[in-house]
Amino acid sequence: MTSDNGAREEMRSAYDPSEVEERIYRGWEEGGFFKPQGGDRPFTVIMPPPNLTGELHMGHALTAAVEDALIRWHRMLGDDTVWVPGVDHAAIAVNALVERQLDEEGVSRHDIGREAFLERVWDFVNASRARIAEQHRRLGASADWEREAFTLDEARQRAVRQTFVNLYEDGLIFRGERMINWDPVGQTALSDLEVEYRDVESSFWYVRYPALDEDGDPAPSPLEGEGGGEGERAQPATPAGDYIVIATTRPETIPADTAVAVHPEDERWRHLIGRMVLEPTSDRPIPVIADEAIEIEAGSGALKVTPGHDQVDFEIGERHGLETINILAPDGTLNEHAGRYAGLDRFEARDRVVEDLEAKGLIEKIEPYTHAVGHSQRSGAVVEPIVSEQWWVNVGPLAGPAIAAVRDGRIAFVPKRFERTYLHWMENIRDWCISRQIWWGHRIPVWYCDAGDCGETIAAVEDPDACPACGGALRQDEDTLDTWFSSGLWPHSTLGWPDEDAEDLARFYPTQVMETGYDIIFFWVARMIMLSLYNMRGFEGGDIPFETVYLHGLVRAPDGRKMSKSFGNVVDPLGVIEQYGTDALRYALISGTSPGNDQRITDDRVEAGRNFANKLWNAARLVRTLAGPDADLELPPVGDERLRREDRWVLSRLERTVGLADELLRSYQLAEALRQTRDFFWDEFADWYLELAKLRVREGDGVPLAVAAHVLDRVLRLLHPFMPFVTEEIWQRLAEARPDPEGAPQLIVARYPAADTARHDEAAERDLAAVQDFVRAIRNERAAKRVEAGRWIEAYVVADGAAEAAGDLAAAIGQLARARPLHVVAGASDAPSEGVVTAVLPVGRVVLPMAGLFDLEAERARLGKQIGEARDEVRKLGAKLANEQFRTRAPAAVVAREEERLATASSRLRGLEESLAEII
């Protein structure tokens, strides 16, 4: 069982996770339960890559909690589960981190060189991997670490290269010179997705580009002054031939302008089309061209065309055969093409250009302007569009099958609305820039032959020795691949692909559930679907990577903002575990998660989890204490006469909860499943059943203990996926007296319950509801009349509708309500009417002789008020039922229910009126 011989200490009065968790986890590992157990149906979850920087984020803790719950549930269902803990290389994050270290030492990666850089990264990463494994242990994640898949391991390297080569040979990967997003701080290209647009307050500079006349000479003196303010647009202040005004937010790119474009229909500038203007920083003549893409309304209506540094301009340039000038160096300074601005940082250059133009009198005006500026998601630097030669995936052909798989329902998203998001993106997908100029990552498996004029380019899975064409020396491409290229292979590469015969692949692909946050649908989920469908096409078991994409929301800080180190509002999962225990954290995360919605993690919720764990612990302690070592805990079968009404009630409620939990889990409503189970356990089992059981046990009846042990056992099974440690610990203690009928040595591999409908008992449920009503009514009156808590008072229960139950449970009612003597009587006339307080219930009433304990007038007023309310209800229901439309159109069941309600309300009203009449 567990390593300490099963000789456990007595249960302390408070559950202490620190004493339990490590021992329990070791027990699971030693039992080998994290490995596939050989069930009939495979159930696979691939763990998403945690953050390789070694910090455990709450988002990852949530992912782990949800996935582990699913894995544990399926394992208990008897499925053959495998949970592969994948660790991606997280290229950008790790690169940035090590670069920051270098930065602090005052050097750059280019100073120390590729090899030394990678050495430093490996040191760091190896340490991180160990920490990640440890973190998952702390989270109670039942992942099989022996299968850990790290992207840079040789097997995964091969998967990446094989994919690259296949795509390359199919013409879906190509190298091309295009406009890309350049991160001058990270000094690498980025994909569109890695650029975040943020509003930045800046200026709109209106710049005059002097026009040349037909002969190419500068036109005579530009007109001074303006037509004045608002009238400009309708009536240009710039007479034909003098100059053209453009509006720009990036004056530093003016030296790269190769044209000015206007709309062919624009009256203001039409006469200039075909003429030349001077690029104002260097007086270089550039043409004025006409293009339909120009918006007449925007800016001045004329656009400076900078094909080297703007996507739109690049396209205009292509249409008009314009030259492309690149004035930016990789580090964000201007290069030699920028003339006298060469060497300046781009923002410095902006100021200088403006100064110079102002000096020349070419700035017409400057307006404040707020616009969206692209920033690198990782480095935060303002991204510069530049034209550069990069590797691309032509994703169009991959998107088709990826769209179809979701359209035809082979892959389903939970919640469904994200399918739209996914499809919209996929349908408008653009080529994917996959080359990065960072060093830590999968190197692009392409080699170039530099020998003579050979010029051979080859893509290969294995490192080639020499050029196959000429035998010359080869040089590998310097770039690495976008992290998401390798992450996109996750579902099959972690299971052994490209080895088509890999056992795991055959057994566990396709996987069942992909669980992750909605923020990476495009980055990751979409890429996994595309690349898996491509690599696994024709695979025997099916080509899709997973059947269900369950998307959780973001975990936000207690203040509702995104957790961020710069806000200082990060909640560390390990710290929470330290303080409250893993189960408490998992309870908090699970109970806060509804598909697709964000949640806040607060101490309150974690405390609720801890409290619940403690409640479980103490309920178990009670059962154990009462039972003693030799109790017979065999549950009597259905129909056994030893089972009393309250036993049948709690067993019925238990089975309804079992059914509900199962149903909820199947539709991924984890939070609701947990809540329902908790509510049953706490509000019904602990608060009522155990209290009732105590009385009987004192009288020597052992049956309630068997019932309680049974309920406990089944509830622990239901809760195990969510709170693995405390449930395992209690279950094992319980199993010492009550071994698992199927022989499971530990809860982790015990059977998940299926609802036993034979235990359903509506009559018992109705009866106990009545008993609870009676008890509550007496307690209520006691509290309202300020009877001291310890004092016993006499009470009459008039049980119209539940006479038998009330009779059977009279002693219990008395005990729970502190009522002695307690009389159960058949009719109101059998109870006293003088000096009494009466509470009228749907099932009868309670009458408390409390002469002198209350104010008669107040009592009369209270009854009067209740009568008013009851009359209102009777009137409303009566009106509803009198409505012919309702009677004919509503379903019969609904009408019947309303009729019943009316009957109940009427009888309650009568009771109240009688009471009022009697107390006079």
Next chain:
RNA sequence: GGGCGGUUAGCUCAGUUGGUACGAGCGCUCGCUUCACACGCGAGAGGUCACUGGUUCAAGUCCAGUACCGCCCACCA
């Protein structure tokens, strides 16, 4: 410019096929060291389900629109 969420008790949030708001946790009020649990027990207070209109016998739940808050996508100089 498109698209998607949110708006329910003081706070944070559930509420999936329309049928009494079963609401939950925390907080609050009152009372309890009742022999499993004060990480607890008992009793309470607290809501025009953002707004307007519509469909329906019936709407927090469906439809249309409005207002705030938030997110995503998009080459507006």
